[in-house]
Amino acid sequence: MPVILLDRLPVPNLRMYSAGSVLALSACVYYATQVIKDPDWGAVAEDIKDSNRSNASVPLGRSMGQFVSDVFSVMIREPICVWTMINMAFCWLILVGTAIQKLVFGELRVSEQQHLKDKFWNFVFYKFIFVFGIINVQYIDEVLLWCSWFSLLGFLHLLSQLSKDRFEYLSFSPTTPLWSHVKLLFLLTAIFTLSGFMLLVSVFVGFFGGFNTFAFMSAEVVLLSIRTLHVIIRYALHLYDMRQEGASSVSANEENRVWEKRGPIAYYTELSFELTALIIDFVHHLHMLVWSNIFLSMASLVICMQLRYLFHEIQRRYKKHRNYLWVRNHLEQNYPMASSEELADNSDNCAICWEKMESARKLPCTHLFHNTCLLSWLEQDTSCPTCRLALNIQTPSTSRIDPPDLQVDAPQPQRRQLNHFFHFDGSRYVSWLPSFSVEVSHAQLMRQDNAPASNSQLDAMARQVQQLFPHIPISTIINDLRVTRSVEITIENVLDGRLVAPTMYREPEVVPATNRAMSVWQASCDTDSQRNWDEFSVETVETEDTSSLGSRFSKSSSEREKILHRRKENLIQSARKRYIEKQKAAAAAKVELQS
Amino acid sequence: MAGSALRRLMAEYKQLTLNPPEGIIAGPINEENFFEWEALITGPEGTCFEGGVFPAKLIFPPDYPLSPPKMQFTCEMFHPNIYADGRVCISILHAPGDDPMGYESSAERWSPVQSVEKILLSVVSMLAEPNDESGANVDAAKMWRENREEFNRIAERIVRRTLGIPT
Ligand SMILES: [Zn+2]
Numbered sequence: 001m002p003v004i005l006l007d008r009l010p011v012p013n014l015r016m017y018s019a020g021s022v023l024a025l026s027a028c029v030y031y032a033t034q035v036i037k038d039p040d041w042g043a044v045a046e047d048i049k050d051s052n053r054s055n056a057s058v059p060l061g062r063s064m065g066q067f068v069s070d071v072f073s074v075m076i077r078e079p080i081c082v083w084t085m086i087n088m089a090f091c092w093l094i095l096v097g098t099a100i101q102k103l104v105f106g107e108l109r110v111s112e113q114q115h116l117k118d119k120f121w122n123f124v125f126y127k128f129i130f131v132f133g134i135i136n137v138q139y140i141d142e143v144l145l146w147c148s149w150f151s152l153l154g155f156l157h158l159l160s161q162l163s164k165d166r167f168e169y170l171s172f173s174p175t176t177p178l179w180s181h182v183k184l185l186f187l188l189t190a191i192f193t194l195s196g197f198m199l200l201v202s203v204f205v206g207f208f209g210g211f212n213t214f215a216f217m218s219a220e221v222v223l224l225s226i227r228t229l230h231v232i233i234r235y236a237l238h239l240y241d242m243r244q245e246g247a248s249s250v251s252a253n254e255e256n257r258v259w260e261k262r263g264p265i266a267y268y269t270e271l272s273f274e275l276t277a278l279i280i281d282f283v284h285h286l287h288m289l290v291w292s293n294i295f296l297s298m299a300s301l302v303i304c305m306q307l308r309y310l311f312h313e314i315q316r317r318y319k320k321h322r323n324y325l326w327v328r329n330h331l332e333q334n335y336p337m338a339s340s341e342e343l344a345d346n347s348d349n350c351a352i353c354w355e356k357m358e359s360a361r362k363l364p365c366t367h368l369f370h371n372t373c374l375l376s377w378l379e380q381d382t383s384c385p386t387c388r389l390a391l392n393i394q395t396p397s398t399s400r401i402d403p404p405d406l407q408v409d410a411p412q413p414q415r416r417q418l419n420h421f422f423h424f425d426g427s428r429y430v431s432w433l434p435s436f437s438v439e440v441s442h443a444q445l446m447r448q449d450n451a452p453a454s455n456s457q458l459d460a461m462a463r464q465v466q467q468l469f470p471h472i473p474i475s476t477i478i479n480d481l482r483v484t485r486s487v488e489i490t491i492e493n494v495l496d497g498r499l500v501a502p503t504m505y506r507e508p509e510v511v512p513a514t515n516r517a518m519s520v521w522q523a524s525c526d527t528d529s530q531r532n533w534d535e536f537s538v539e540t541v542e543t544e545d546t547s548s549l550g551s552r553f554s555k556s557s558s559e560r561e562k563i564l565h566r567r568k569e570n571l572i573q574s575a576r577k578r579y580i581e582k583q584k585a586a587a588a589a590k591v592e593l594q595s
Numbered sequence: 596m597a598g599s600a601l602r603r604l605m606a607e608y609k610q611l612t613l614n615p616p617e618g619i620i621a622g623p624i625n626e627e628n629f630f631e632w633e634a635l636i637t638g639p640e641g642t643c644f645e646g647g648v649f650p651a652k653l654i655f656p657p658d659y660p661l662s663p664p665k666m667q668f669t670c671e672m673f674h675p676n677i678y679a680d681g682r683v684c685i686s687i688l689h690a691p692g693d694d695p696m697g698y699e700s701s702a703e704r705w706s707p708v709q710s711v712e713k714i715l716l717s718v719v720s721m722l723a724e725p726n727d728e729s730g731a732n733v734d735a736a737k738m739w740r741e742n743r744e745e746f747n748r749i750a751e752r753i754v755r756r757t758l759g760i761p762t
């Protein structure tokens with residue numbers, strides 16, 4: 001795969017690259033100043049541009065602004081200088097991206113990196129097809145304009161993807177500091193605003209360039225803003241949820257009424273955003289296909305495949321929605337809401353979400369559940385969650401619709417949908433284009449452990465860590481390194497007690513006696529009964545008062561973690577003690593029997 | 596919706612901390628990610644796994660409790676219903692839709708009223724009484740049927756290993 005190949009290429013690091021870019025640019029500027037110092041230049045320029053610069057022969061008399069514009073006009077005419085400037089622009093973009101990453105995201109997780117890389121190459125590939133296959137540009141400046149447009153767009157796309165991944169990760173924890181939420185939301189809003197601005201630009205360009213150009217440009221921008229807005233709204237709902245938990249005791253009645261409504265609201269925003277994005281994407285691709293007028297080319301083939309994929313997605317989403325409506329109607333028509341007496345009789349919480357029920361729907365088997373909880377369960381299975389009574393719901397589609405979440409979380413990394421090999425013959429479109437092959441994948445890697453990491457590198461890093469902490473097995477270190485990707489962070493994890501040796505490995509340092517005991521066995525015995533169990537010192541095990549640990553659920557997460565850790569330690573040590581004592585007793589009994 | 600899953604997991608964690616079942620401890624590995632837990636399970640008494648403390652990892656889907664978590668032992672295991680890589684194969688962990696073995700009735704499958712505690716208790720009883728019909732580990736199932744003595748010896752070795760006692 002080309003992506004892997006590119007991984008191995010020696011990419012110069014960022015510092016070197018930006019230094020080189022700055023150097024190249026300054027060389028160009030220097031060259032330009034030398035050119036305009038030449039008294040002949042003014043005359044030449046005058047001839048060409050017919051400008052009204054009468055005193056151009058006196059270079060020192062120029063104002064600062066004029067000087068800059070002169071330098072610029074020299075550079076724009078020199079191809080090498082133009083390329084240097086483009087390079088500098090890219091360098092800026094990368095630097096800005098890195099700065100944002102440092103400020104908002106910190107270290108990227110492995111799955112995020114992988115996702116980003118996939119998205120990047122997909123984007124590059126499709127835009128390449130678009131520029132050379134669909135609109136078939138002929139002039140280099142047109143190519144440049146499209147490239148700069150798409151680099152900016154791609155940059156925002158990647159940022160929004162990254163924010164989405166990070167939001168999903170943050171929503172896995174109840175203890176995320178407020179500050180990370182603020183930073184991420186700020187970035188999302190910035191992306192959204194910028195996409196609005198870009199929409200204005202595309203309107204402006206479309207005004208001169210015609211409707212097609214406008215449609216091509218705006219479709220992508222609209223997609224970007226829809227996706228970003230979707231994340232923002234999901235984020236807001238999530239934060240509202242979390243806040244609600246904190247304030248659940250206050251005016252529970254009022255809050256709960258909103259909570260009941262929240263389910264459908266979340267569902268419909270999800271549905272409308274997903275469908276809108278899919279449909280816009282579909283129309284966009286259809287437009288490309290129709291407009292390109294080259295039905296029998298590779299480019300149109302790629303577009304067709306994409307169209308097929310989008311069509312299936314829309315169909316899937318639509319079927320799922322029909323199923324939802326069906327189940328909801330069935331619920332409303334056949335099962336009444338529980339009366340307030342029934343609610344009062346039933347002191348239990350909702351068995352699905354474990355939260356209190358202010359209102360509930362009653363199934364024929366008299367089991368009560370929140371309306372929304374029940375609905376989301378019945379969408380995937382038509383039986384009572386508690387007693388498994390089969391409810392007579394016939395879903396409209398005879399075949400069962402697989403809930404997508406189940407597939408995504410399968411143990412093996414599953415690459416969903418298409419995975420096709422594609423050959424691009426560039427010379428068909430523009431003579432100087434290369435031909436290449438690429439594997440197009442709509443890869444959706446979900447779990448971080450699937451991401452490939454170069455093993456030799458990990459090993460080296462792990463050994464570094466193990467030199468400092470020899471008691472931690474190397475596999476544990478490697479596992480942590482896969483996540484952190486940094487020796488320093490892993491060391492910090494060890495020091496802060498976040499990374500501990502799995503308990504089963506921890507025996508050697510616990511009792512020196514074990515080693516002695518082992519040598520005794522190896523020297524003298526084969527069977528258990530002859531083992532000298534007295535050699536094990538069980539005294540080293542200080543079993544703490546388990547009741548003091550067990551009966552508390554701390555409010556602070558670090559304390560909870562500490563208590564959990566101690567409880568685990570305790571469990572293992574006492575099990576060990578019991579085991580040794582039992583073996584001792586058994587051995588003693590056997591000896592007695594023999595004598 | 597990760598939000599409701601998170602609240603439910605928090606409630607389960609609290610319950611498991613305040614009223615832990617005998618010999619079982621479970622909780623998030625790291626509270627930065629509430630969807631990955633570690634559980635310690637004590638081998639049931641009177642069985643070949645007696646006395647061992649077996650660590651396992653639980654991974655929850657974002658739509659928990661609508662979908663079941665995945666469970667995988669992180670220590671060496673030899674058992675008819677545990678794959679060689681430690682994944683646990685019991686009916687309670689299977690969503691109602693999928694049926695890899697083809698004979699589980701949906702009554703034993705996952706439903707949102709199940710919980711971490713119930714899963715772990717079922718695993719304990721699975722350790723005590725292997726179901727040799729579902730052959731996640733065919734070698735182990737065969738040995739369990741035909742050569743119980745050897746099976747017990749292997750189990751004993753695993754138990755010692757989890758306790759840090761040299762075998
Ligand atoms: Zn509920």
Ligand SMILES: [Zn+2]
Pocket residue numbers: 363365366367384385386387388389
């Ligand atoms: Zn029922």
